[in-house]
Amino acid sequence: MKLNMLIPVKDPFLTDVENLDESLQAAAASFRKLLDFDISYISRFDNNHQVIVAVEYSDSGADIPINKGSVGNLEQTYCKRVADNKLPRFVRNAKEEPLVADIPDIAKLSIGTLISVPITLRDGTLYGSICGFSRTIRNDISERDVRFVELLAEFASRVLESSITKSTNLRKRHDFIMKIISDRSFQNVYQSIVDLTTGKNVGLEALTRFEDVLFVSPDSVFREAERCGLKSELEIAVLHEPIKRTHEMSGDCYVSINVSPVTVATKAFKDLVATAATDHLVIELNEADTVDSYFALNDHLNRIRELGISLAIDDVGSGYANFRHILELSPEILKLDISLIRDIDTNRKKQALAAAITAYADEFGSKIIAEGVETEAELQILRKLGISLIQGYLLSKPAPW
Numbered sequence: 001m002k003l004n005m006l007i008p009v010k011d012p013f014l015t016d017v018e019n020l021d022e023s024l025q026a027a028a029a030s031f032r033k034l035l036d037f038d039i040s041y042i043s044r045f046d047n048n049h050q051v052i053v054a055v056e057y058s059d060s061g062a063d064i065p066i067n068k069g070s071v072g073n074l075e076q077t078y079c080k081r082v083a084d085n086k087l088p089r090f091v092r093n094a095k096e097e098p099l100v101a102d103i104p105d106i107a108k109l110s111i112g113t114l115i116s117v118p119i120t121l122r123d124g125t126l127y128g129s130i131c132g133f134s135r136t137i138r139n140d141i142s143e144r145d146v147r148f149v150e151l152l153a154e155f156a157s158r159v160l161e162s163s164i165t166k167s168t169n170l171r172k173r174h175d176f177i178m179k180i181i182s183d184r185s186f187q188n189v190y191q192s193i194v195d196l197t198t199g200k201n202v203g204l205e206a207l208t209r210f211e212d213v214l215f216v217s218p219d220s221v222f223r224e225a226e227r228c229g230l231k232s233e234l235e236i237a238v239l240h241e242p243i244k245r246t247h248e249m250s251g252d253c254y255v256s257i258n259v260s261p262v263t264v265a266t267k268a269f270k271d272l273v274a275t276a277a278t279d280h281l282v283i284e285l286n287e288a289d290t291v292d293s294y295f296a297l298n299d300h301l302n303r304i305r306e307l308g309i310s311l312a313i314d315d316v317g318s319g320y321a322n323f324r325h326i327l328e329l330s331p332e333i334l335k336l337d338i339s340l341i342r343d344i345d346t347n348r349k350k351q352a353l354a355a356a357i358t359a360y361a362d363e364f365g366s367k368i369i370a371e372g373v374e375t376e377a378e379l380q381i382l383r384k385l386g387i388s389l390i391q392g393y394l395l396s397k398p399a400p401w
Contacts (some may be wrong), residue, residue, distance in 0.1 A: 020159060020160070020163045021053075021054070023155075023156075023159040024042050024053055024054040024156055024159065024160075025054045025056070027042060027054070027130065027152045027155055027156050027159075028040045028041055028042050028054040028055060028056040028130065028132075029056040030152060031056070031130060031132050031148075031149055031152055032056040032057070032058065032132055033056075034148065035115070035132065035134075035138075035141065035145055035148075035149075036058070036134070037058070037061075037113075037132040037133060037134045038057070038058050038060055038061030038064065038133065038134050038135050039055065039056065039057050039058070039061040039064050039066060039132060039133060040055070040056050040130070040131065040132030041054060041055040041056070041066055041130075041131055041132065042054040042055075042119070042128065042129070042130045042131075042156060043079060043128045043129055043131065044127060044128040045074055045080065045083070045126060045127070045128045045129075046071075046074075047074075048073065048074050048075060049071050049072065049073070049074050050071065050072045050073070050074040050077055050079065050080070050128070051069070051070075051071050051128075052066060052067060052068050052069060052070045052071075053068065053128070054068060055067060055068050060135075061135075064109060065109075076103065076104055076105075077103070077105070078091075078100060078103050078105070078106070078114060078116055078131070079116045079118075079128075079129040079131050080129075081103075082116040082117070082118060082129065083116075083118040083126055083129060087099055087100065089115060089116055089117055089146055089149075089150075090114075090115050090141070090143070090145075090146045091113065091114050091115075092113050092137065092138070092139070092141065093112065093113065093137045094106050094111045094112060094113065094114055094133070095110075095111070095112060095137070109133070109135075110135050111133045111134075111135065112133070112134050112135050112136045112137040112138065113133060113134045113136070113137055113138040113141055114131070114132065114133035114134075115131065115132055115133070115141070115145070115146055115149050116129050116130070116131040116132075117129060117130050117131075117146070117149045117150050117152075117153040118153065119153045119156050119157050119160070120153075120157060121157055121160065121161055121164070122157070122161065127156075127157065127160055129153075130149060130152055130153045130156060132149075170227070170228060173224055173227070173228050174228040174229070174230065176224075177221075177224060177225045177228050177230045177233075177234060178230065180210065180221070180234070180237075181230070181233055181234055181237045184237070185210065185211040186208050186209065186210045186211065186237075186238055187208070187209045187210075187211070187400060188206055188207070188208060188209075188238065188241045188242055188400070188401070189206075189207050189208075189209055189398040189399055189400055190204040190205065190206055190207070190242075190245075190255075190398060190399065190400075190401060191204065191205050191207060191391060191396055191397065191398040191399075192204055192391070192395065192396040193205065193256070193369055193389055193390070193391045194389070194390050194391070194395050194396070195388055195389055196379075196383060196388040196389075196390055197388050201253065202252060202253055202254070202389065203253055203254045203255070203256055203282065204245075204253075204254075204255050204256065205255075205256040205258075205284070205391065206239070206241075206242035206245070206255055206256065206257050206258070207258075207398050208221075208238045209398075221234070222234060222235070226260075231260060231262060231263065232260070232262055232263040232266050232268070232269070235258075235259055235260060235263045235269075236263065236266070236268050236269055236272060239257050239259070239269075239272060240272070241401075242255050242257050243255075243257070243272055243273065243275060243276045243281070244275075245401060246276040246277040246278075246280040246281045247276075247277045247280075249277065249280035253280065254279075254280045254281060254282050254310070255280060255281055255282070256281075256282040256283075256284055256312060257281070257282070257283055257284065258283075258284045258286065258314065259283050259284070259285065260285070260286070260289050261285060261289050261290070261291050261297050264283070264285075264297065264300050264301060264304070265296070265297070265300045270300075270303065270304065273304060273307065273309060274307065276309070278307040278308040278309050279308040279309075281308075281309045281310070282309070282310045282311070282312050282332075282333060283304070283309060283310075283311060283312070284312040284313070284314040284335065285311070285312070285313055285314060285325060285329070285331075286314045286315055288315060288318065289325075291324075291325070291328075294324075294328040294329070297328075297329070298328070298329065301329065310331075310332040310333060311329060311330075311331040311332055311333070312331055312332065312333035312334070312335055312369075313325045313326055313329065313331045313333070313334055313335065314335045314337075314371075315335065315337040315371075316334045316335055316336050316337060316340075316357060317336050317337045317339070317340035317353060317354070317357060318337035318339050318340070326360075330364070330366075331366060332365075332366055332367065333366060333367045333368075333369060334357060334361050334366050334367070334368050334369070335368075335369045335370075335371050335391075336354060336357065336368065336369065336370045336371060336387075337371060337372070338371050338372025338392075340353060340354060341354075341370050341371060341372045341373055341378055341382070341392070342372065342374075342378075343378070344378055344381055344382070345375070345377035345378050345380070345381040346377075351381060351385065354370075354382070354385055354387070355385050358385060358386055358387060367389060368387050368389060369387075369389040369390070369391055370382050370387050370389065370390050370391065370392070371391045371392060372391070372392050372393075373390050373391065373392030373393075373394050373395065374392055374393050374394050375394060376394065378392075378394070379394060
């Protein structure tokens, strides 16, 4: 039997931790209440240590010094000897049983009747045990009660396996994203933003293409990075080249970069944008990005905008944030989402919404950019609506610098 070495005391990849804790606590509670023991607990065997992960007391057992998170010497425990098949799972009278007489806790905790069942995963890994005891000698406890505890151990095993599988998968995903970052296995491409009134490029949006084909789209890579807790790290990694490119821009032309609110708040991002030709840089926030505190976000953005960097809200009209980003952040640029632009030439509702957003922008001094323009008909209706800044495959496709 393999000893569990899968989960350290604090595993950053262990998912659904709250649900796991609740499930293990429920198993411990069922054990104690149904057998009317003074205490029951679930422990994890971690090398030579026994770590308590769930514990349930009766009123009379509240003084027992076994607490969640406590760590003890594994080799001196009844639980470990049961797992090693050196002792039976059920001892009715531990006070007089010679097999357990040398275990320190028997006398120290005045244990009468005790039960311990190993928790073993399906691959044979020994995770730990579910254990409980009564200070009194319980003549009513039988093998049927032991079988009930064995069922609880099986339940705990299944719950743990599910979480371990998820944590293993998350760890693999984490390592995959880290490899993308360390190997720089991505390419920056740029799509032009054209002013119809002059026919000239006024800006370039920096986009990212990833070399690995595991993910369906670049956005899915960033979503995976977010699930792994690496969104900011990945965003900053792909922004180094676009930031450098700002120094190659002239006049009113700019490079536009995509960044999430959580990344805006990091010191690494602030340090990076400080190296840019800041009057040639625009940062785009996606309308779908969650904002916990607009007050805090504005504080971070104000420091950045003081450098001369402009703010754009991306995907406006996609329906995610009810325009709250726009109202709270007062961006210099509003980028109409491709879902609003698609077939706008035949959809009067879309035309009305685009016109309303344009009127708002005119009122408060913001520029409008229409993204995702792919047909001449879309272009013409946008021109009629007074929208002259256009981005899309009709005019240019994303390409390396």
